[in-house]
Amino acid sequence: MAPEKTAQEKTPFIAKAKGFVVNLFKPKERVSADAGEKNNWKAWLYLAPCIILLAVFTFYPLINTIAIAFLKNYDYIQQTSEGFTLENFGVVLGLVGYTQSGDMVMRWNCTSFRSGGVVGSFIDAGGVVRDAYFTMDVIKYAFPNTLIITFITVPISIIIALFIAIGLNSIPAFHKALQTIFFVPYVTNAIAVGMVFAVLFDYQGIINYLFGLGSLTWIDQGAPAWRAMIALCVYIVWHSLPFKILILLSGLQNIDKQYYDAAKIDSASGFKTMMNVTVPLLSPQILYIMITSFIGAFKEYTSVVGLLGKPSTDGGGTNNMYTVVYYIYDMVKGNVQYGAAAAVLLFIIILIFTGIQFKVSKKRVHY
Amino acid sequence: MAYDNRNFIQKLLKMPTAAEKQAAREAKPEYQAIKTSGMTLTIKDRAKSADQLAKAQKVGRILWLVVVYAFLLFMALIVLFPFYWMVITSLKSTTEIRSLNQTFFPTHVLWSNYITVFNSFDFGTYVGNTLVVGVISTLGTLLTTIFAAFAFARLNFKGREAIFGILLATMMIPGEMMVITNYITVSRLPWFEFANGGVQMIDGWLTTKSAVFAAMIVPFWVSVFYIYLLRQNFKQIPNELYLAAKVDGKSDWQYLWKVMVPLASPTLISIFILKLMGAWNSYVWPNLVTTNDPSWRLVTNALRGSFTNSSGEPQYGIQMAATILVTVPLLLLFIFFRKYIMRGVGRAGIKG
Numbered sequence: 012m013a014p015e016k017t018a019q020e021k022t023p024f025i026a027k028a029k030g031f032v033v034n035l036f037k038p039k040e041r042v043s044a045d046a047g048e049k050n051n052w053k054a055w056l057y058l059a060p061c062i063i064l065l066a067v068f069t070f071y072p073l074i075n076t077i078a079i080a081f082l083k084n085y086d087y088i089q090q091t092s093e094g095f096t097l098e099n100f101g102v103v104l105g106l107v108g109y110t111q112s113g114d115m116v117m118r119w120n121c122t123s124f125r126s127g128g129v130v131g132s133f134i135d136a137g138g139v140v141r142d143a144y145f146t147m148d149v150i151k152y153a154f155p156n157t158l159i160i161t162f163i164t165v166p167i168s169i170i171i172a173l174f175i176a177i178g179l180n181s182i183p184a185f186h187k188a189l190q191t192i193f194f195v196p197y198v199t200n201a202i203a204v205g206m207v208f209a210v211l212f213d214y215q216g217i218i219n220y221l222f223g224l225g226s227l228t229w230i231d232q233g234a235p236a237w238r239a240m241i242a243l244c245v246y247i248v249w250h251s252l253p254f255k256i257l258i259l260l261s262g263l264q265n266i267d268k269q270y271y272d273a274a275k276i277d278s279a280s281g282f283k284t285m286m287n288v289t290v291p292l293l294s295p296q297i298l299y300i301m302i303t304s305f306i307g308a309f310k311e312y313t314s315v316v317g318l319l320g321k322p323s324t325d326g327g328g329t330n331n332m333y334t335v336v337y338y339i340y341d342m343v344k345g346n347v348q349y350g351a352a353a354a355v356l357l358f359i360i361i362l363i364f365t366g367i368q369f370k371v372s373k374k375r376v377h378y
Numbered sequence: 379m380a381y382d383n384r385n386f387i388q389k390l391l392k393m394p395t396a397a398e399k400q401a402a403r404e405a406k407p408e409y410q411a412i413k414t415s416g417m418t419l420t421i422k423d424r425a426k427s428a429d430q431l432a433k434a435q436k437v438g439r440i441l442w443l444v445v446v447y448a449f450l451l452f453m454a455l456i457v458l459f460p461f462y463w464m465v466i467t468s469l470k471s472t473t474e475i476r477s478l479n480q481t482f483f484p485t486h487v488l489w490s491n492y493i494t495v496f497n498s499f500d501f502g503t504y505v506g507n508t509l510v511v512g513v514i515s516t517l518g519t520l521l522t523t524i525f526a527a528f529a530f531a532r533l534n535f536k537g538r539e540a541i542f543g544i545l546l547a548t549m550m551i552p553g554e555m556m557v558i559t560n561y562i563t564v565s566r567l568p569w570f571e572f573a574n575g576g577v578q579m580i581d582g583w584l585t586t587k588s589a590v591f592a593a594m595i596v597p598f599w600v601s602v603f604y605i606y607l608l609r610q611n612f613k614q615i616p617n618e619l620y621l622a623a624k625v626d627g628k629s630d631w632q633y634l635w636k637v638m639v640p641l642a643s644p645t646l647i648s649i650f651i652l653k654l655m656g657a658w659n660s661y662v663w664p665n666l667v668t669t670n671d672p673s674w675r676l677v678t679n680a681l682r683g684s685f686t687n688s689s690g691e692p693q694y695g696i697q698m699a700a701t702i703l704v705t706v707p708l709l710l711l712f713i714f715f716r717k718y719i720m721r722g723v724g725r726a727g728i729k730g
Contacts (some may be wrong), residue, residue, distance in 0.1 A: 053630065054535035061526040064600040069548055072559030079558065087562045175453055178446045192454045194720060195461070198712040200659045202678050203701040207464045210475075210694050217463060220480040249457070254723065261724050281442070310552055313661050316682060339554045343561050343666060354554045361552060 080351035087347050099352035108145035116143035153333040161308040168248045172255035180263040197253035205317015212242040234324045236331045247314050255300050262296035294376040312336040468698035475694050491699040508676045511594045512657030518599035526605045528634050531612035545602045564593040590674050593667045604649045611645045648722030651715050
């Protein structure tokens with residue numbers, strides 16, 4: 012990787028020589044013996060606070076949450092349940108519903124649906140038509156919204172950040188000042204700035220005024236979900252740019268100038284140089300950003316809270332702006348087992364996406 | 379029968395064959411013998427001389443810079459615009475905010491929004507809560523981080539690499555997995571309250587102020603990422619210093635506090651500030667655990683949902699004034715510790 016190479020080159024000869032001489036006289040055996048077995052208990056003492064806290068608040072919760080996802084009717088106050096089940100996943104995915112008396116009904120046994128798929132009618136064993144109630148929040152709103160947010164904001168913000176970083180790297184003056192300005196959104200409060208964007212996208216707000224859109228509703232009650240989604244994506248891109256610019260810029264500054272001299276001798280155009288020199292040499296940073304921002308976008312929550320305050324723009328009261336994490340947090344105090352099932356699904360999705368990106372990166376990323 | 383089927387299509391369409399084309403080309407003056415005596419040689423690239431090329435390159439570069447600066451300035455404007463709008467909206471009256479013609483500067487600069495915020499919104503309490511929670515959780519994190527990073531960077535023990543690997547793997551797990559169980563955990567843990575001259579045991583960390591604060595602090599006393607960051611920093615400290623300290627008869631404990639911590643202080647400052655900012659911005663967890671009493675809230679979760687009038691219409695002027703009060707301390711931190719924050723984020727990239 013380029014950074015390490017330059018660091019090595021910068022090490023002055025004297026320091027190298029000194030390091031060599033010191034290494035020559037280093038009493039290797041004695042130190043490792045001293046720092047070996049004897050230090051075992053001491054090391055554990057140093058690690059104890061961290062390990063205890065992680066055990067209670069990270070490892071145990073991880074196992075427990077997965078366990079809760081497979082428990083029927085889990086009660087977190089009494090810590091009781093009715094045993095192992097897969098129903099929670101079915102409920103979260105909208106496949107399992109319940110009648111008012113609590114009987115379980117599968118979605119494919121229903122003959123017709125009302126209220127956007129929430130209420131399904133089925134004919135029971137006695138030949139009576141009855142209603143079953145399904146949870147459609149996740150499958151109908153949370154998952155699609157989360158995927159839309161991810162696949163819109165991640166590519167757009169990476170491309171914009173790449174242009175800004177390359178621009179910043181190529182200018183002779185005001186480099187530091189502009190870099191600082193572009194970093195400012197990072198040090199803001201996601202909720203607070205979300206509220207500012209709510210003012211910008213108000214139906215009497217500046218966005219409508221500037222673009223002459225009359226009093227188009229974006230985020231207010233009654234606005235269609237896709238328009239609220241546009242506002243949300245604009246905000247997420249705005250808020251996620253600084254981190255990406257910072258990482259890309261530090262990557263750019265580590266690219267050896269020789270590559271550009273070589274490209275110049277070959278009289279490569281600016282665009283060609285960017286595509287064939289800059290982007291491949293930046294690929295480790297781009298991969299890092301892709302992975303972190305994919306995970307971040309899958310967990311989008313505070314941006315929705317900041318911008319909308321509630322997971323809905325719909326007058327009818329459906330949660331049409333739910334994200335997966337929003338759903339999980341809404342379930343914490345109520346139906347924990349559904350929240351846990353959704354969290355497990357989210358975890359699996361994140362693992363799959365990260366795995367795919369690592370797989371692709373093996374072919375594409377130049378270290 | 380001998381039939382010449384070469385150039386069949388050309389014959390069919392009455393087009394010149396390749397051989398005929400070549401002959402026509404050679405008939406042109408450029409292909410005739412050239413008298414080279416009395417000529418001067420100028421090297422040209424795409425019909426331009428070196429001088430012209432240099433000039434064109436210069437002009438091209440200037441034009442390119444103009445484009446780059448224009449783009450960067452435009453993007454900078456977009457980045458800064460929400461801040462500008464936040465400031466001027468906080469100085470406007472509700473009628474001006476709601477007027478059809480948006481104004482880019484308030485016609486009447488109205489400071490009363492800020493006064494309303496201070497009167498109706500218990501800003502001091504929330505800031506106080508946030509500072510208490512932020513500082514205590516940050517100091518605790520620094521301690522556990524220093525100890526763990528020291529063990530991983532300097533001490534040899536069985537399973538060191540394996541444990542470190544497991545710790546790093548936890549960073550991949552979405553925090554939502556933990557929140558569900560942690561909420562159950564803190565609502566069941568015993569808490570000891572000093573009341574009526576004695577110690578009282580309470581079930582759960584959600585009912586009294588000190589317990590709720592503990593719930594907002596203790597789970598955040600450990601951060602794998604900062605351990606990783608500090609371990610990298612500790613590893614850069616040359617071995618010779620450790621040996622020298624050993625020769626001087628210093629213990630590991632003294633070496634850690636007298637040598638390693640001072641040398642790693644830039645990283646520690648970065649961690650301190652990022653963690654403090656994380657506490658200031660934390661929303662999800664405080665929102666879950668402070669429901670029993672609004673006066674236990676932290677700044678951010680108190681902010682959202684405040685200042686809507688009786689009909690549910692948000693009062694933007696007052697909201698923006700409160701938003702500024704929440705944003706300004708962060709910006710001040712950024713101005714004073716820009717270097718530490720950007721360096722920390724550059725290597726970290728994880729908030730809070």
